[in-house]
Amino acid sequence: MPKIVILRWGHRPQRDARLTTHVALAARALGASGIVLSDTEDSKIKETIEKITQSWGGEFSFEMGAHWKNVVKKWKANGGIVVHLTAYGENIEASNVLRKIRSSGKDVLIIVGSQKVPKEFYSEQVSDFNVAIGNQPHSECASLAIFLDRYFEGKSLEKNFENAKMKIIPQGRGKRIVESR
């Protein structure tokens, strides 16, 4: 299975702290392999996410600081493709864009903006596909979640996170957590 990594662009440490944390949580819970916070650093979020991975298992990388252009360049040099999530792009429901992405069989870097993104993101130099999770004003966190759910055909939600110290036993009522050391 190809791997998916998120490129979070435009993060503003104060203003976007919680949203970027949610983007990273969603990415991890839905089967992405990691996230890159480009062009800035935020050690607090990195720590939060790494603690969660330590407790709840699986592998999820968190990188930060690199310039987005270099991340994209390196990704492409390694044979991956780039998907830019934007409300202006091809509608994931109404077009065959997801099928094209999946059938490429290549690793996918998903660019998720926070503020208004540079025009270049829409160009062939950067994105192989511009994908809209519907063409309405949206939440990038919600859009990413749906992209991943559809890309992995729902299977991430049943995924076993290895080396987990904590595990939820799903049930209809109440809470049940199993801890192991």
Place this chain on the structure above:
Amino acid sequence: MPKIVILRWGHRPQRDARLTTHVALAARALGASGIVLSDTEDSKIKETIEKITQSWGGEFSFEMGAHWKNVVKKWKANGGIVVHLTAYGENIEASNVLRKIRSSGKDVLIIVGSQKVPKEFYSEQVSDFNVAIGNQPHSECASLAIFLDRYFEGKSLEKNFENAKMKIIPQGRGKRIVESR
């Protein structure tokens, strides 16, 4: 088609402003009929969402201030069911919980917490179903998005929002908006 309304519980005006805005945006973009911000008020978010609905069309209600118990009571009195989204609940992928909810044919109130929620939310007095969008730590915005996408079987993403002043024409490159007055 039954209607879906979101009950956003535990909103803290300063801290949760952007996340709750994203929850509301996701709800609207994905076909919910409205949102209730319970037990508190936040006129700024209400205004933001109402402006978006005015420009981008469709109908989406925004209520605030009511006590969550009264919202739930009224919803049930009108024949609706209540779904509580929580990482502890029945896994939407691994169980038949979504099929049960859909086959009820009833309107659905979805409770989406922000902070740790009251224990009562898990009880039969409040929730008909406790549903987990995977059993990992998660973003409530992402979870809500996936629930709605699955509930409406993806169709919301193609939905026509009536009386829209602005409309995106989806395309592979660049941005295209059509405005009408």
